[in-house]
Amino acid sequence: MKHPAPTGLGSLVRGGSLALAALAALAAAPQQAHAALPGSAGNTIVRNTITVNYADAKGNAQAAVSATVDITVTTVAATPTVIAPSSGSTDGTGAALPYTFRVRSNSNGPGSISFTTSDGTFTNIAAGTAPTVPTNIFLGATVIDPSETKTGSQAVAVNATITLAVPNDGGVPTASGTSGGAVNDGVINGLVVNDIVYVGDSSSSNFFGPFTVTAVSDPAAGNGATAAPGSITLKNTSSASISFTPAAGVQIVEAKDVTLTVTQGQIPIATAQNPASWVTTLSATMGAAAAGTGTVTTNAHAGKLSIVKYVRNVTTPVAGTGTQLSPAVTVNGVSSNLFYPAGVVGKPGEMLEYLAVVTDAGTGTSTAVSATDVVPTYAALVAGVSYGSSTAGSIFAKAKLGTGTEYDLKTDGTGGDTSTANGKTTGVSPAPVTMNFFIGAGATSSAGGSLTPGQAAYLIYQVKIQ
Amino acid sequence: MNRSLIGSTLLLAALMLPAVAFAKPQVTIGVTAEKEITVVNQGKKSVKLVPATKITPNEVIVYTVHYANKGDETATNAVIEDPIPKGTVYLADGSASAPEPEFSIDHGKSYNKATLLSYEMKLPSGKAERRQATSSDYTNIRWTIKEIPAGSSGKLKFRVKVK
Numbered sequence: 059m060k061h062p063a064p065t066g067l068g069s070l071v072r073g074g075s076l077a078l079a080a081l082a083a084l085a086a087a088p089q090q091a092h093a094a095l096p097g098s099a100g101n102t103i104v105r106n107t108i109t110v111n112y113a114d115a116k117g118n119a120q121a122a123v124s125a126t127v128d129i130t131v132t133t134v135a136a137t138p139t140v141i142a143p144s145s146g147s148t149d150g151t152g153a154a155l156p157y158t159f160r161v162r163s164n165s166n167g168p169g170s171i172s173f174t175t176s177d178g179t180f181t182n183i184a185a186g187t188a189p190t191v192p193t194n195i196f197l198g199a200t201v202i203d204p205s206e207t208k209t210g211s212q213a214v215a216v217n218a219t220i221t222l223a224v225p226n227d228g229g230v231p232t233a234s235g236t237s238g239g240a241v242n243d244g245v246i247n248g249l250v251v252n253d254i255v256y257v258g259d260s261s262s263s264n265f266f267g268p269f270t271v272t273a274v275s276d277p278a279a280g281n282g283a284t285a286a287p288g289s290i291t292l293k294n295t296s297s298a299s300i301s302f303t304p305a306a307g308v309q310i311v312e313a314k315d316v317t318l319t320v321t322q323g324q325i326p327i328a329t330a331q332n333p334a335s336w337v338t339t340l341s342a343t344m345g346a347a348a349a350g351t352g353t354v355t356t357n358a359h360a361g362k363l364s365i366v367k368y369v370r371n372v373t374t375p376v377a378g379t380g381t382q383l384s385p386a387v388t389v390n391g392v393s394s395n396l397f398y399p400a401g402v403v404g405k406p407g408e409m410l411e412y413l414a415v416v417t418d419a420g421t422g423t424s425t426a427v428s429a430t431d432v433v434p435t436y437a438a439l440v441a442g443v444s445y446g447s448s449t450a451g452s453i454f455a456k457a458k459l460g461t462g463t464e465y466d467l468k469t470d471g472t473g474g475d476t477s478t479a480n481g482k483t484t485g486v487s488p489a490p491v492t493m494n495f496f497i498g499a500g501a502t503s504s505a506g507g508s509l510t511p512g513q514a515a516y517l518i519y520q521v522k523i524q
Numbered sequence: 525m526n527r528s529l530i531g532s533t534l535l536l537a538a539l540m541l542p543a544v545a546f547a548k549p550q551v552t553i554g555v556t557a558e559k560e561i562t563v564v565n566q567g568k569k570s571v572k573l574v575p576a577t578k579i580t581p582n583e584v585i586v587y588t589v590h591y592a593n594k595g596d597e598t599a600t601n602a603v604i605e606d607p608i609p610k611g612t613v614y615l616a617d618g619s620a621s622a623p624e625p626e627f628s629i630d631h632g633k634s635y636n637k638a639t640l641l642s643y644e645m646k647l648p649s650g651k652a653e654r655r656q657a658t659s660s661d662y663t664n665i666r667w668t669i670k671e672i673p674a675g676s677s678g679k680l681k682f683r684v685k686v687k
Contacts, residue, residue: 097687098581098611104686106609108589110553112602112672120599125553127587131611131686132580166581204610225611284610307687 097307100133100167103285133167135345140352162313163197168248182334186323192316198248258309330362359422368397373408418509428506437521455519471503550595592677612684616659628664
C-alpha cells in the first residue's frame with residue numbers, strides 16, 4: 059500500500075505584539091524658525107512722555123509740564139515650530155510606540171497651542187488605531203528689551219546663567235492664560251521658572267538653546283518716562299556652551315515637550331517579508347496663524363510563518379521528489395538530506411519520519427507560535443528507542459531551535475524546554491491522536507512562544523504505517 | 525478823630541479793590557495717540573485715524589501734541605521735547621507739522637535739524653567716516669515755539685512705527 063506523505067499541517071498561529079520605546083534626541087544645535095517677527099513683545103507698554111519747558115515774557119523760566127499716553131502692543135499669533143524625534147520601530151499589529159515632540163513658540167507673546175495628529179504615507183501596511191492627540195499647551199514668549207546693555211556675542215557655559223532685560227508685561231498674562239495675571243506674580247509674558255526657552259537672533263531665523271528659566275522679574279510699570287522693564291534669568295541646561303548676540307527685539311520663546319502614541323496597523327501576510335513603514339504628522343496651531351507640522355516615520359515589522367514538511371522512510375530509505383532543505387540541518391543525528399517534501403512511499407509496518415520546519419520569514423517577531431498535526435488514521439505514533447509514542451508521558455517528538463539544544467516533547471506536556479518548544483498529544487490510538495506543538499522561546503505546555511525574523515524551529519517525529 | 529476814620533476808610537477801600545495779579549503764562553500740554561486704518565468705501569481707499577489703545581507690531585501710531593496757554597501773558601521760548609517712545613521708530617514722511625522739529629540721536633544731549641544730523645562711524649580700516657543720521661537713529665524730537673500768546677493753542681503731529 060502506498061501512502062504519500064501528508065502535505066497539510068493543522069493550524070499555525072501567530073499573534074501578539076512587541077513595542078520598543080523611541081526617545082527624542084534633542085541637541086543644543088540652533089533650530090530653524092518658521093517666520094521672522096518684528097521686535098515688540100505682546101503686552102509691552104509703549105509710553106510717550108512729552109515735556110514742555112517755557113519762560114514768561116521777561117524770560118523767566120517757568121515750571122515744566124509733562125503729559126503721558128500709553129498704548130499696549132498686541133500679541134501676534136505665529137506658526138509654532140514642531141521638532142520631531144528620530145524614526146522608531148514597532149513589531150506586530152497593535153504595537154504602540156510613544157514619541158516625544160518638542161513644540162516651540164515663534165510668537166511675540168503668550169498663547170495657547172492646540173494639536174491634531176494623523177497617519178499617512180503607508181508603505182506595505184494598513185492604517186492602525188489613529189495616533190493620540192496631545193492636550194493643549196500654553197507657551198510664553200517675549201523679546202529682549204531696548205534697555206538691555208549687553209552687546210556682542212555672549213557665550214553661556216554649561217550650567218552658567220545670563221540675565222536679560224525684557225519688556226514689562228503689565229502684569230497681564232498668567233502662566234497658563236493671556237489675561238488674569240498680576241504684577242510681581244512670577245510670570246513675565248507667560249514665562250515662569252523652569253520653563254524651557256530658546257533665544258532668537260536679529261533675523262529670527264536661528265534659535266539658540268535650550269535654556270531653563272531660573273528667575274523672572276515682573277515689576278509694576280511705574281510712572282517713569284518709560285514703563286519699567288522686567289528681567290529673566292536663563293540657565294544653560296544643555297550639554298554644550300551656547301553663544302548668541304542679544305539685541306533689542308530678539309525673541310525669547312518657550313518650548314514644551316508633548317507625547318503622542320502611534321499604533322501599528324496590519325501588514326498583509328502576503329508581503330510581510332517586505333519593509334513596511336508609515337508617517338505620523340503632528341500639527342500645532344496658535345490662534346489664527348498657519349499650523350506648524352513635524353513628522354516621524356515608524357518602521358513596522360510583522361512576523362510571517364512559513365511551514366515546510368519533509369518526510370523519509372526510516373525502514374526502507376527511498377528517494378522522494380521536490381526541493382530538499384538547504385542548507386541541510388541535522389536533527390536527532392539525522393541529516394535533512396534524507397528527507398523529501400513529496401514522493402516518499404512506504405508499506406504497512408514501515409516507519410515514516412517527518413521533519414517540520416517552522417520559520418519566521420517576515421520582518422518582525424512571530425509570537426504565540428503553535429502548530430497541530432493529526433496522526434493519519436493509517437498510522438500510529440511510534441514508541442521508539444529514542445522517541446515516538448502515544449503512551450501517556452512518553453516522548454512523541456523532538457524539537458530544536460536553530461542550532462540550539464534538542465529537547466524531547468512528551469505526550470503529557472512535561473517535556474520540552476521554555477527556551478525552545480514544548481508539546482503534548484491529545485487522544486489515544488485507535489482514536490485520532492493530535493500532536494500539539496508550542497514553538498519558540500517562551501513556549502509552555504499550553505501556549506506557543508516567539509520566533510524572531512529568520513529563526514527556524516525543527517520538529518521531528520515518527521509514525522508507523524499500520 | 526475824623527482823620528483816622530478817613531484813613532481807615534481809605535485803607536478799607538484800598539483793600540476792597542480787586543488785587544492786580546502779576547501777568548504770567550500757563551502752558552498746558554496733552555498728547556493723544558491714534559492709529560491709521562485703511563477704509564475702503566465703494567472701491568476707494570482712504571486712511572482714517574482711530575483712537576489707539578492696542579497696537580500691533582509694524583502698525584503706525586500718530587501722536588498729536590496739544591498745547592495751549594491758559595495764562596494771561598505770552599509764553600516765550602516753549603521747547604516741547606518728546607523722546608521717541610521705546611519700541612518705536614520715527615517715521616520721516618513729511619507729516620511732522622510746522623514748526624519744523626529738530627531731532628537728537630544722542631538721547632537729548634544735542635539737537636539739530638534733520639538734514640544736519642550726522643555721526644561718525646569707525647571703519648574696520650580704522651578710518652572714521654561721517655554718516656548722515658536717518659530717522660531710525662532719532663532718539664528724541666523737539667519743537668521750539670518762540671511765542672504762545674495767552675489764550676492760544678496749537679497742535680503738533682508726528683508718526684512712529686511700532687517695532
